[in-house]
Amino acid sequence: QVAAGQRRAAERTLEKASRTLEPPQLEPVMAQGSELLGQFDDAERYFRAAVSGERINIAAARNLASFLVRRGRLTAARDELRRVIASTADTPEAVSGRAWARRTLAMLLSQSGGYRDMEESLTLLDDNATDGQLSADDLTLKIGILANRPEPANWRLAIDLTEQLSKLQPLSNAHCIQRSQLLEKCGRWEDARNELVALVSRPDTPPAVQ
Secondary structure: OOOHHHHHHHHHHHHHHHHHHHOOOHHHHHHHHHHHHOOHHHHHHHHHOOOOOOOOOOOHHHHHHHHHOOOOOOOHHHHHHHHHOOOOOHHHHHHHHHHHHHHHHHHHHHHHOOHHHHHHHHHHHHOOOOEOOHHHHHHHHHHHHHHHHHHHHHHHHHHHHHHHHHHHHHOOOHHHHHHHHHHHHHHHHHHHHHHHHHHHHOOOOOOOOO
16 A cells, blocks of 8 residues: 555545546556555446456456455456456457466466366466467466375376476476475485485575575
């Protein structure tokens, strides 16, 4: 929220915007400003007004879904994310919006701990693949979902996906530590040790890891 000394100035700015702006520019400005001021009911009203047309506005729907997540309204957020995913527009914004919505919904579903939700989250991420290849962001999330499961089969799959991720970008220290832990859980102690040795030898490894 806005610091106390700036609140009145922010309120005046928002009041001016309400008088001078017209839809569709009005709603997102008023929504974001109201949220910043802690006026959450007003913020939601404006966020929802921005998506009230017959045709889905991807940018506005993303804003609404993100707001609902921030407010902890996860059931409503999931509903909005599914609405974005169901859109059929083929503009770059729509394609990007659907990928973001699948990724965000996958993250929310995986937090339930349920096996069926986990399966749906993985399917959502797989639907983001282009020519069979997931992005680094989707791979990272998929690895995290699998690594947090209690099933050894999912740990092994997470290890395999880490190999795929390493071909797209250098593995971070966190990824290397995670991979070592998974190898150890799978009983591959020598591989786990070698992973840690390689990590410690990296020049960017912080002293705490060494």
